[in-house]
Amino acid sequence: MSETPLGAIRNRITELDSQLLTLLAERRQLTNEVAETKIREHIPVRDVKREEQLLVRLIKEGKNAGLDPHYVTQIFHVIIEDSVLNQQAMLAQRANPGSTLPLNRVAFLGAKGSYSYLATQKYFSRRPGELMEMGCHSFAEIVQKVEKNEADYAVLPIENTSSGSINEVYDQLQHTQLSIIGELTHPIRHSLLVAKETNLANIKTLYAHPQVFAQCSHFLAELGNVEVKTMDSTSSAMLTVSELQRDDIAAIGSEAGGNLYGLMAIKSNLANQKENHSRFFVVSRTPVKVPLQVPAKTTVIMSTVQKPGALVEALTVLKDNKLNMTKLESRPIPGNPWEEMFYIDFDGNLADGPVQNAIESLKKITRHFQVLGCYPSEEVSPTKVAAANALAED
Template sequence: MLDLSESRAQIDVIDKEITRLFQKRIDVCRDVAAYKIQNNKKVLDKTRENQKLEALSKLAEDGFKEHGICDLFTQVMAICRKRQYQIMKEEGVAQPVPFDCVDEIDKINATVVFQGVEGAYSHAASMAYFGDLATYFHVPNFEEVMKAVANKEADFGVLPLENSSAGQVGDVYDLLTRYDNTIVGEYYLPVRHCLLGLKGADIDKIQTVYSHPQGLMQCGKFLNEHSSWQQISQANTAMAAQKVIKENNPKTAAIASETAAKLYGLEILEEGINDNKTNTTRFIIVSRKKCYRRDASKISIMFEIPHESGSLYTILSHMIYNDLNMTKIESRPIPEQPFEYRFFVDFEGNLADAAVENAILGIKEEAARLKILGNY
C-alpha cells in the first residue's frame, strides 16, 4: 500500500530543488538583460523561445508530460522576461511615457464640445463636469467631437463610453484608437428616461416613439408593454424630443430626459421608464494634450496582440506580476484583420508609479501595438 506521507516528502524535496534552480535561472536574467541593453536587443526573442520549447519538449516521456513541459517553460520564460524589464527600468534605458503630470485639469474658460443638442445627456454630463465657467457647442456625431478637439476648435470633448444597462458605445472605443486625443477625466451620469409628448397628448394614443438606440434598448420592458408602437432611432435623445416638436403630432413621443422636456416644452407622459432604475452612463473627457493629474488613479490602454494561443494572458500577466488591479476589459474587431480583435483595458494606477511603468514597458515590448488612452 502506498504511503502518502512518503510521497509528499519526495514532492517536498523535488519542489525545493525546483525552487532553488528557478531562483538561479532568475539571477542569470541580470546577465542576459545586461547583454541586451549593451547590444540594443529586444527582451522578447520569439524565435529563441520557440526553439527552446521545441528542444525541451523532446525530453518528455509522453504526450501529457510534453504538454506540461511546454506550459511550465512558457511561464518560466515569461517571468524571466518580466525580470529583464525591471532591470531595464532600473538601468534607466526604458523610454519614459510621453505624458505630462499636472496638478489640475484647467476647466476655467474652457471650450467644450459634445455630441447632440442642448438637453441631451451628453450636454448634462458636460455641464455637470465643467460647470458655468465653460463655453459649450454641439456637433452631430461622435467623430466630430474628436475632430473638434484634435483641430483645436475645442479644448475638451465629452463622449459616452458605456452604460450600466446597454454596455459599451463601440463607436467611441473605435474613435479612441483612430484619434490621438487623451482621456483626462470621466463623469458618471445617472440616467432617468422619460416618455415625452406634446402638451395634452394621451399615452394610450401614441403610435411612434423616437430615441437614441441605447435609449430604446434601456427601456425595453416598458416598450414591450406597448408593442404596437413603432420605434425609430435618432442621433440622440434630445434630437428625438426636437423631432416630436417639429412633427407636432400628438401620436408621437420621445424617450429623453426631464431636462429635455423642460427645454423643449414637452409634457412628461411617464417618468422613470428605464429598465434599470440605477441606470448610469459613463462619460469620458478627452483633450489633445497628453497629460494626467498628479492624483490620477485609473489608466486606460488599448493593445493589439498576435493571433495565437496564450497571447492575451501573456499581456495581462504584466499587470498580475506588478500587482495592478484590472477593473475592465473590452474587445473590438480590427476592421482590416477579419475576426481579430483589439482590447481595451482599465486598471488602477498612476503613470508615475514604478509598477505601472514596469507593466507598460512589458506590454509595449510584447504587444503588436499599444496605446495609452489616458490616466485620470
C-alpha cells in the first residue's frame, strides 16, 4: 500500500523530532563541558549578558526563518534553564565529593502520582545514582525516616503560591537537626480525575489532600452540594477513586499522576490561582557546601528577645549586609505562649563574607539562632529580552 500524503508529512515530522532530541542532547553535553571550564576557572554559572546576546541573535534568526519571536524566546528559556540547573548540579557534586550515592533513598509524602512524588522525580533526575522511592503517610514520618538513617533524603513541600506556607513542615524543621540541602519549585496543575466516563454533574464525592482543597476552594464553592473527603496525600485520593471504580466520585490531583492509576481528567485548571506552584525543600543529615559560582540561599530560624523593635533590629542586620530576604515566616514556640520562632530565607552563601558577618551579628542579638541550611537556588529567572527591541536593532 502506497503512503498517503498525510502519512508522509507525519513521518517527516517524526524524523525531525528525533533529530531535535539528538541535537538537544548534544547541546546539553557541550554545556556540561562549559561547566568543567567554569569549575577550573571559578567562573559564575550564569552569564546574563551572554544569555541576552544569545536570545537577541536567535530571535533575529528565527524571524528570518518565519518563526514568531515569542515562540523562539519561550523555547530557549527552557533550554537555558536546563543548562543552568545541570551546570549547578555538576558544580555542587564536585564541591561535595562524598555526597554522590549509588542509591538515593528518598522519603516523600504519599505514593506514586503525588505532587511530592513528581517533585522528587524532577529533583533527582539531575543527580547521579539510582532512585529508591519511599512514600510516607505524614511529614513527621518523612523526617523520622532520614533521622533514623532509613532514608538519605526527604522532599518536603514548604509553601504554595495559592494556599501559602505549610505550617506543619515548618514545625518539623524547628525540632530536627536535619539540614536543608536543596530546593525546587514545581508547577501544580489540579485536575478532576475519574475512573469511569462521567460528567461533572454526576460527581457526589471528592477526594483530595486538605492543601489541595484549600487551593481549589473557588471551584468547590461552584460545585455546591458535593461531599468532600480529605486524604493524607494526593496519591491516596487517586488510589481510592481507582479502586472504587464509580462514576459519582472523583479525586483532585495532577493529570500525570492520575494516569499512573488509570484515571482520566474531565476538568482541568481547578486552582484559585492559575499560576499555581509549590516550593519544596530537600533535607538530609549532612549539610552541603555550595560553590561561590552557584547562586545560593540560606535558611535560618531565630527567636528574638522580648523588647520593642527586636525583630526590626534583626532584619536590619540583613539590610546592612546587603542580603535580600526572600521569606519571613513566624510559628509559635511550644510551651511559650505568645512567643514566636521566625524562619528567614535570604539570598547568600555561608562561605561569603556578608553572610558570615550577618550570622555573627544575629547570634549576638537573638535568644536562639540556628542555620537550617545553605543550598543552591534552583529559581532560574528567565533572561529578559524584549522581542521588539531585538528586532529593532536589525
